[in-house]
Amino acid sequence: MPPLQPAAAPPLPGADLAGAERGPVQPGVVLVGVGPGDPELLTVAAVRAIAAATLVAYPVARPEAEGMAARIAAPWIRADQRRLPLVFPMVSEADPRRAAWHAAAAALASAAAAGEAVVLLCEGDASLYASASYALLALLERHPGCPVRVIPGITAVAAAAAAGRWPLALQQDALLIRPTPETPAAFEELLAQAGREGTVLALLKLGHRWSWVRPRLEAAGLLDAALFGQRVGWPDQLLAPAAAVPADEQPYFSLLLIRQCWPKVLP
Ligand SMILES: C[S@@+](CC[C@H](N)C(=O)[O-])C[C@H]1O[C@@H](n2cnc3c(N)ncnc32)[C@H](O)[C@@H]1O
Incomplete structure (x- = not known):
């Protein structure tokens, strides 16, 4: 028996998502799960949230690093969208990690307060062993007035x-x-x-x-x-x-x- 071929996916309405359908900017922070690697595995909700963002934040291990989540979502990010790499150091000590989470939350909250629609990209699902979860907890604790929502992603x-x-x-x-x-x-x-x-x-x-x-x-x-x-x-x-x-x-x-x-x- 020949291997089963996946049904051809209908093309995503990329043009609409990236342009015409965008409404007024809604300030706040949206954590977006971008799936494990294939840009086709972002949900429609994730693509729409990215399209609506004025600022695209993503975790990096070092300031000059590229960021896995940003690479995965790259086809869905426009050149006119500003980017905000957030350093989440891969170390075992508690203090630098806590400092990084609070710094990330402060940067996200202050961008939202300045009227930005911010997405924080997250590899896989945004709630499963995710750096973004620490930013979420820090936001809820220290910036309770900041509107935050989470869009789930396909986990690895x-x-x-x-x-x-x-x-x-x-x-x-x-x-x-x-x-x-x-x-x-x-x-x-x-x-x-x-x-x-x-x-x-x-x-x-x-x-x-x-x-x-x-x-x-x-x-x-x-x-x-x-x-x-x-x-x-x-x-x-x-x-x-x-x-x-x-x-x-x-x-x-x-x-x-x-x-x-x-x-x-x-x-
Ligand atoms: C910090 S966890 C992140 C999990 C992610 N949030 C998710 O929902 O899949 C990182 C681990 O997830 C697994 N992982 C994440 N993406 C993967 C991929 N594309 N292929 C294989 N394993 C992956 C690996 O075991 C990796 O060590």
Whole structure:
């Protein structure tokens, strides 16, 4: 049987979204989930919010960095829209991170107070392990008068499941989305518990941990039960059974889906 082809998506009304349909500027901050990588995976609501923005904010790890969310949404950002990179440092110390969250919230709130319609772009979904969530919490705490809303995005977990044609959860399955445990022992314990409870695991922040995760999956006889996803939605996306991915360190944008059992009633 030939592989199923996705139905051709009707073209998004880009011209309308980018121009004619824009109404008066509505000052405030909108957190926008931009999906995992493919610009086609932004929602219509996300595209409309970006089109209506006068200021496009996005997280960066360093002042000169490009920002993943901004790259994903690039086709939907016009040249006449001003940009505001917000530094969210990737460090473990609490103080610089708190300072960055409060600085980001202050910058967003002051732009909104000055009449700007601001979007803060966020890779994947805006509420799932998202830098934008810290800005949201800081805004709600310190700038309660600032109008804020959140537009959800397609999370990398859902995009990986779809690309791999891998049902995430069925019937009574539980689904646990979490960072990959920090140690082999904690990973083995999590696997055993998920196996006992019939929980499907979606493990984020796999990256360099893959070098010790893979051998433990193999020892547990679970290589064929796991789907590895890397840079899902990007042109160099890799979706592969765990068995096909060597035990090297992998990039940060990697995840693992593990299903240890299936419901009894299936087609
Ligand atoms: C800080 S979390 C962000 C999650 C994001 N907000 C979402 O909804 O998908 C980052 C982790 O998500 C996973 N991730 C995000 N985007 C990905 C992608 N395009 N492909 C594979 N994994 C991705 C990786 O495990 C990465 O380490």
